[in-house]
Amino acid sequence: MPRMTGGDAIVDSLLRHGVDTIFGLPGVQMYGLFDAFARNANRLRVINARHEQTTAYMALGYTQSTGRPSAYTVVPGPGVMNTMGALTTAWGVNAPVMCITGQVPSAMIGRGRGQLHEMPDQLATLKSLLKFAERIEHPTEAPQVMARAFQAMLSGRPGPVAVEVPWDMFSLSAEVTPVEPLGVRAAPVPDPEKIAALAKLVDGARAPMLWVGGGAVHAGAEVQALAEKIGAPVVAFRTGKGVLDSRHPLSLNTVSGFHLWDKTDLLIGIGTRLDVPIARWAPAPAGLKTARIDIDPAEHRRLAVTVPIVADSADGARALAAAVASNDDPARREAVAAAKAAGLAQIQKAQPQWSLVETIRDVLPEDGIVVDEVTQLGYIIWYGYPVYRPRTLVTSGFSGTLGYGFPTALGVKVANPGRAVVSVTGDGGFLFGGSDLATAKQFGINLVTVVVNNASYGNVKRDQERLFDGRHAGAVLTNPDFPAYARAFGVNAWRVENADGLRGALREALAADAPGLIEVVSDITKDYPPYEFHQPRLKH
Numbered sequence: 001m002p003r004m005t006g007g008d009a010i011v012d013s014l015l016r017h018g019v020d021t022i023f024g025l026p027g028v029q030m031y032g033l034f035d036a037f038a039r040n041a042n043r044l045r046v047i048n049a050r051h052e053q054t055t056a057y058m059a060l061g062y063t064q065s066t067g068r069p070s071a072y073t074v075v076p077g078p079g080v081m082n083t084m085g086a087l088t089t090a091w092g093v094n095a096p097v098m099c100i101t102g103q104v105p106s107a108m109i110g111r112g113r114g115q116l117h118e119m120p121d122q123l124a125t126l127k128s129l130l131k132f133a134e135r136i137e138h139p140t141e142a143p144q145v146m147a148r149a150f151q152a153m154l155s156g157r158p159g160p161v162a163v164e165v166p167w168d169m170f171s172l173s174a175e176v177t178p179v180e181p182l183g184v185r186a187a188p189v190p191d192p193e194k195i196a197a198l199a200k201l202v203d204g205a206r207a208p209m210l211w212v213g214g215g216a217v218h219a220g221a222e223v224q225a226l227a228e229k230i231g232a233p234v235v236a237f238r239t240g241k242g243v244l245d246s247r248h249p250l251s252l253n254t255v256s257g258f259h260l261w262d263k264t265d266l267l268i269g270i271g272t273r274l275d276v277p278i279a280r281w282a283p284a285p286a287g288l289k290t291a292r293i294d295i296d297p298a299e300h301r302r303l304a305v306t307v308p309i310v311a312d313s314a315d316g317a318r319a320l321a322a323a324v325a326s327n328d329d330p331a332r333r334e335a336v337a338a339a340k341a342a343g344l345a346q347i348q349k350a351q352p353q354w355s356l357v358e359t360i361r362d363v364l365p366e367d368g369i370v371v372d373e374v375t376q377l378g379y380i381i382w383y384g385y386p387v388y389r390p391r392t393l394v395t396s397g398f399s400g401t402l403g404y405g406f407p408t409a410l411g412v413k414v415a416n417p418g419r420a421v422v423s424v425t426g427d428g429g430f431l432f433g434g435s436d437l438a439t440a441k442q443f444g445i446n447l448v449t450v451v452v453n454n455a456s457y458g459n460v461k462r463d464q465e466r467l468f469d470g471r472h473a474g475a476v477l478t479n480p481d482f483p484a485y486a487r488a489f490g491v492n493a494w495r496v497e498n499a500d501g502l503r504g505a506l507r508e509a510l511a512a513d514a515p516g517l518i519e520v521v522s523d524i525t526k527d528y529p530p531y532e533f534h535q536p537r538l539k540h
Contacts, residue, residue: 001175001176001177002175002176002178003173003174003175003176004139004173004174004176005032005035005036005139005170005171005172005173006032006033006136006138006139006142006165006169006170006171006172007032007033007034007035007036007037007170007171008036008039008040008139008173008176009139009142009143009146009176009178010033010036010100010136010142010146010163010165011033011036011037011040011043011044012143012176012178013142013143013146013147013150013178013179014044014071014146015040015043015044016178016179016180016181017069017146017147017150017181018068018069019044019069019070019071020043020044020045021044021045021046021047021062021070021414021415022037022044022045022046022047022071022072022073022100023046023047023048023049023054023055023056023058023059023062023070023071023072023073023411024037024046024047024048024055024072024073024074025048025049025051025052025055025073025074025075025079026048026075027074027075027079027102027117028075028116028167029075029076029102029103029104029116029117029167029170030073030074030075030102030170031170031171032169032170032171032172033073033100033102033165033170034046035171036170047414047439047443048439049407049410049436049439050435050436050438050439051082051407051433051435051436052074052075052079052080052082052083053082053083053085053086053403053407053432053433054407054410054433054436054439055072055073055074055083056072056074056083056085056086056087056090056097056099057085057086057089057404057407057408057410057411057433058072058407058408058410058411058414059071059072059086059097059098059411060086060089060090060093060095060097060408060411061371061394061407061408061409061410061411061412061413061414061415062411062412062414062415063090063095063096063097063411064093064095064391064394064408064412065369065391065394065411065412065415065416066391066415066416067217067218067391068096068415069096069097069098069150069153069154070096070097070098070411071097071098071099071100072097072098072099072100073099073100073101074099074101075101075102075117076101076102076103076104076117076118076119076122076164077116077117077118077119077122078117078119079101079117080099080101080122080126080162081119083099084129085401085403085404086401086404086408087099087129087130087160087162088129088399088401089396089397089399089401089404090159090160091129091130091159091160092396092397092398092399093214093239093395093396093397093399094157094158094159094214094215095158095159095160096153096154096158096159096160096161097153097160097161098149098150098153098160098161098162098163099126099130099160099161099162099163100162100163100165101122101162101163101164101165102117102164102165102166102167102170103122103135103164103165103166103167104116104117104118104166104167105166105167105168106137106166106167106168106169109166122164123135123164126162126164129160130159130160130161130162131152131153131159131160131161132148132149132152132153132161132162133161133162133163133164134148134149134163134164135163135164135165135166136163136164136165136169137166137169138169138172138174139169139172139173139174139176140174140175140176140177142165142176143176143177143178143179144179145163146163146179147179147180147181147182148182149161149162149163150181150182151181151182151183151184151185154184155184155185156185156187156295156296157215157295157296157299187295187311187312187315188295188310188311188312189311189315190293190309190311190315190316190319190320191309191310191311192319194307194308194309195309195316195319195320195323196323197307198268198291198307198309198320198323199320199323199324201266201289201291201306201307202230202266202268202320202324203324203325203327205265205266205289206263206265207260207263207264207265207266207332207335208230208232208264208265208266208267208268209232209233209235209257209260209261209264209266209267209268209277210223210226210227210232210233210234210235210268210270211234211235211236211240211257211267211268211269211270211272211274211276211277212234212235212236212240212243212244212269212270212271212272212313213236213237213239213240213269213270213271213272213273213274214238214239214240214271214272214397215270215271215272215294215295215313216240216243216270216271216272216313216314216317217239217240217242217243217271217390217391218313218314218390219243219270219271219312219313219314219317220242220243220244220390221314222313222314222317222318222321223243223244223270223313223317224244224248225317225318225321226317226318226320226321226324227244227250228250228328229321229324229326229327229328230324230326230327230328231250231327231328231329231332231333231336232250232268232332233250233251233252233257233260233336233339234248234250234251234252235252235253235254235256235257235277236251236252236253236254236387237253237254237276237382237383238382238393238395238397238398239395239397240271240272241253241385241387241393242387242388242389242390242391242392242393243390245387245388245389246386246387246388247386247388249333249336249337249340250333250336252336252339252340252343253343253347253383253384254276254383254533255343255346255347255383255384255533255536256339256340256342256343256344257277257339257343258281258343258536259338259339259342259343260335260336260339261277261281261285262285263285263335264285264288265285265287265288265289266288266289266290266291267288267289267290267291268290268291268292268293268320269290269291269292269293269294269305270292270293270294270313270316270317271293271294271295271313272292272294273299273302273303273398274290274292274303275398278290278303281536289306289307290305290306290307291305291306291307291308291309292305292307292308292309293309293311293313293316293317293320294308294309294310294311294313295310295311295312295313296310297310344384346533347380347383347384347533350380350384350532350533352498352499352522353376353377353379353380354380354384355498355499356377356452356499356502356520356522357377357380357381357384357385358499359499359502359503359506360385360422360424360450360502360506361385361386362503363503363506363507363510364420364422364510365419365420366388366389367388367389367392367419367420368392368419368420368421368422369391369392369393369394369412369416369419369420369421369422370385370392370393370394370421370422370424371394371395371405371406371408371409371412371421371422371423371424372393372394372395372396372405372424373402373403373404373405373406373423373424373425373426373429373430374396374400374401374402374404374405374426374429375405375424375425375426375428375429375452375458376426376452376454376458376459377424377426377450377452378405378424378425378426379459379533381393381424382395383533394408394409394412396408402428402429402432403429403430403432403433404429405423405424405425405429405430406423406425406429406430406432406433406434406436406449407432407433407436408423409421409422409423409447409449410436410439410440410445410447412447413445413446413447414443414445417446420448420510421447421448422447422448422449422450422506423447423448423449423450424450424452425449425450425451425452426451426452426453426454426457426458427451427452427453427454427455427456427477427479427482428456428457428458428477430449430451431479434485437485437486437489437491437515437517438489440489440491440515441489441490441491441515444514444515445515446512446513446514446515446516447515447516448506448509448510448515448516448517448518449516449517449518450502450506450518450520451482451517451518451519451520452520452522453479453482453519453520453521453522454522454523455476455477455478455479455523456475456476456477457474457475457477458475460472460474460475461475461476482495482517482519483495483517483519485517486516486517489515491514491515491516491517492509492512492514492515492516492517493516493517493518493519494508494509494516494517494518494519495518495519495521496518496519496520496521497520497521497522498522501520502518502520505518506518
């Protein structure tokens, strides 16, 4: 057995599980771990940031854009609590992110004596949110606890996990037995009786609709084969976009999909919560049958459907495609094409937002990645932005995490240094973490950030005025000179006012292959409100 410190044992486990980059911010409780990082610098890259939240968001972006597990490390107490927004978002988008944090010294845990960064039962707090959270009490426990944490976050429905380590255990050495990865737990086999029942519904349906979410991001080939065999449209919103290439004739966004909703008689969700059609498009068409393919048994308790199938999305779609009869009806194809055209015509009315979004799509290469934000362009991206490949639109999903975009995009670019990555954000959200332009410059993270400046939390301001007799409060912002702000960090910067200006600046910024910021000065909140697309049955 090799002799290792607790920090060494954690590094060994990270490497055995394929983690070669860790995002972190050091502090006194973590010295032993960061010393292990330093002694393994030839095998493990450390990227630090200017705020704990950024380390977690970078890990999240790394994972969302690759599907591979990632890890970050911060001090306990206030440090780990600063990352809760990212952990909550990781939970919402099913991202396998590992938080490694410290604790007060072993002898002081639970005593409430006011140790540095102490908080009441940190582990219980983490367990309330994450798939797995455990304390490593001694270096000898580290390999097994780490292996179980990786297994938990990658098995079934993926999700975030955490381990905490007492201050003194990072530097304590002991004879440690390394543990190889435990492997992912086997996915449930699709129930043949359930598949047969759903196949019968599909064969009898006049207008079936497939709806895909982030749980189907790895199942694109299987979803496409099923859709083409039965001639069904595939609708996606946010995390499901790119499962089927937006250019495919059967691929629809939610604006187009709504045009088919009233005639839909069978809705099949694949790796999705089905929130939009079930909750936002209510009431459902008369006689609608529903089904879901989802690996998480709990999901089938949360939403009752006609046929629930507990299975991996790819396995379930493949089994269903094998069981159904071919029925690629030309009339159905024509209806889908008409809906697709009608949806595009609606999206094109959202100006000037759509012209800016369309410009980004035109300039980016096919494999370029956009990271959204809770901002005016972000809303239109959810509905209309064409996505050609899985994981090329990175989003906070239903979490709607303001301030998520820019730091997450840094992690996306770290994971994809050879691909164009664009962060689309607003003036409000950007300044949650704008100081990490310093991190981009320090580590050569050549991210291009588009900041739309309307000097407000735009949607909040518009909603306040709309709902409260023109009054607003807390939504108006005073901003810095954003190009000057960026240049102060040594980052290239541009200021533009319209889509033509954005086109030229974005081309220059991507060609420079360096960190860049483009400010788009536009009061776009006075034009098309995004909620016109969100709940189309409701009048606003």
